[in-house]
Amino acid sequence: MATSGATALYVHWPFCKAKCPYCDFNSHVSTSVDHPRWADQLKRELDHMAALSERRGQVLSSIFFGGGTPSLMAPETMASVINHAAEVFHFAPDIEITMEANPTSVEAEKLAAFRGSGANRLSMGIQSLRREALAFLGREHSADEAMDALALARELFPRVSADFIYARPQQTEAEWQAELEEILALGLDHLSLYQLTLEPGTAFYSQHQRGMLDLPHDDMARGFYDLTQSLTAASGCPAYEVSNHAARGQESQHNLMYWSAGDWLGIGPGAYGRFWRDGKRVETRSRRAPQSWLDDVTRQGHAIDQLTHDEPLDYAHEAMMMGLRLTRGVDLTRVEHYAGPRAHWLNLALLDQLAEDGLITMTDDHLSLTAKGQPVLNAILGGVLIT
Ligand SMILES: C[S@@+](CC[C@H](N)C(=O)[O-])C[C@H]1O[C@@H](n2cnc3c(N)ncnc32)[C@H](O)[C@@H]1O
Numbered sequence: 001m002a003t004s005g006a007t008a009l010y011v012h013w014p015f016c017k018a019k020c021p022y023c024d025f026n027s028h029v030s031t032s033v034d035h036p037r038w039a040d041q042l043k044r045e046l047d048h049m050a051a052l053s054e055r056r057g058q059v060l061s062s063i064f065f066g067g068g069t070p071s072l073m074a075p076e077t078m079a080s081v082i083n084h085a086a087e088v089f090h091f092a093p094d095i096e097i098t099m100e101a102n103p104t105s106v107e108a109e110k111l112a113a114f115r116g117s118g119a120n121r122l123s124m125g126i127q128s129l130r131r132e133a134l135a136f137l138g139r140e141h142s143a144d145e146a147m148d149a150l151a152l153a154r155e156l157f158p159r160v161s162a163d164f165i166y167a168r169p170q171q172t173e174a175e176w177q178a179e180l181e182e183i184l185a186l187g188l189d190h191l192s193l194y195q196l197t198l199e200p201g202t203a204f205y206s207q208h209q210r211g212m213l214d215l216p217h218d219d220m221a222r223g224f225y226d227l228t229q230s231l232t233a234a235s236g237c238p239a240y241e242v243s244n245h246a247a248r249g250q251e252s253q254h255n256l257m258y259w260s261a262g263d264w265l266g267i268g269p270g271a272y273g274r275f276w277r278d279g280k281r282v283e284t285r286s287r288r289a290p291q292s293w294l295d296d297v298t299r300q301g302h303a304i305d306q307l308t309h310d311e312p313l314d315y316a317h318e319a320m321m322m323g324l325r326l327t328r329g330v331d332l333t334r335v336e337h338y339a340g341p342r343a344h345w346l347n348l349a350l351l352d353q354l355a356e357d358g359l360i361t362m363t364d365d366h367l368s369l370t371a372k373g374q375p376v377l378n379a380i381l382g383g384v385l386i387t
């Protein structure tokens with residue numbers, strides 16, 4: 001399991017072919033990337049984080065190459081980071097090594113080499129099966145190209161997931177139902193299904209500000225969400241997190257590490273990590289701009305520009321915020337291990353009331369939201385956490 005004392009590793013690759021108009025991830029378009037230099041500096045920052053967290057020689061349960069577009073990496077760079085991680089840590093026998101990939105034909109040609117580098121799980125950003133939607137979302141691939149890349153990925157990788165974006169402007173529920181049925185017919189055992197959100201700083205956000213783009217209003221968005229939950233559950237791929245769906249046993253172990261407030265190290269531009277050390281919850285953030293990151297790591301072995309030490313109470317809040325996104329909820333016993341008795345950080349009287357109202361379910365060791373409670377997650381958090 002993801003949280004049994006093991007550590008996870010996130011590696012950020014910050015480059016993309018083009019910037020999608022909805023995306024606020026730390027991604028940049030660059031025509032020249034010095035791949036061997038990036039490989040060397042990623043490994044140096046890895047060494048630094050392993051030392052800082054005192055995790056050298058400890059069990060590593062997952063690696064996640066996220067982006068940006070990791071399928072634009074040189075496969076040798078990925079292999080070199082994985083091999084180095086194997087020297088620094090002790091790989092769990094069932095280590096999960098995921099890479100995100102975009103489904104253009106050029107990237108598809110490299111998939112076998114990525115598999116050869118040691119990645120054993122691939123998460124493909126398809127976003128839509130509809131031509132007009134792909135054009136609207138500014139994607140660099142067609143639906144046919146994506147289906148070819150997906151078929152190849154499934155031949156090569158033991159585990160494959162795909163990302164889609166729904167609740168798009170002008171999309172009707174009936175249209176999404178038809179598209180989702182096609183997606184489910186692909187028979188994937190993991191899907192990330194995101195409602196389109198407007199993120200400040202993106203092209204879509206400024207179009208929205210100028211009145212040129214509208215998203216479905218709240219009631220409609222709720223309808224899209226409920227439809228998604230029921231169709232995925234009926235096809236054996238139910239939600240285990242707000243936007244993530246999996247057949248039993250196919251959940252992303254790496255992402256479960258975040259949602260269960262486990263320990264992970266983050267390397268690469270803008271990556272962040274969180275781990276326990278000497279009774280404190282440490283958070284690291286590395287510089288976002290790729291060139292500044294590269295320069296800092298070259299000069300000093302890391303590019304951490306924020307290092308904070310949180311108190312156990314902050315950790316209880318982190319664990320609640322992340323864990324209530326999970327269908328299985330928060331493991332209260334585990335949080336108590338770090339943050340002390342639950343009565344110190346939870347308003348138990350209010351929780352009893354919320355349980356009576358059918359918004360939460362609480363057992364001795366788990367707290368989760370009911371379907372009725374999910375839409376009011378933030379209000380519940382605001383009320384039950386003792387600050
Ligand atoms: C780091 S990005 C994707 C990786 C890869 N570069 C790609 O585009 O396929 C992870 C996923 O977040 C989702 N995403 C990003 N911005 C979003 C937004 N504003 N609304 C909804 N989903 C979003 C997309 O589905 C995307 O595949």
Ligand code: SF4
Pocket residue numbers: 015016017018019020023024025027067068069102125
């Ligand atoms: S969605 Fe993916 S390809 Fe598009 S800008 Fe974001 S990270 Fe890059």
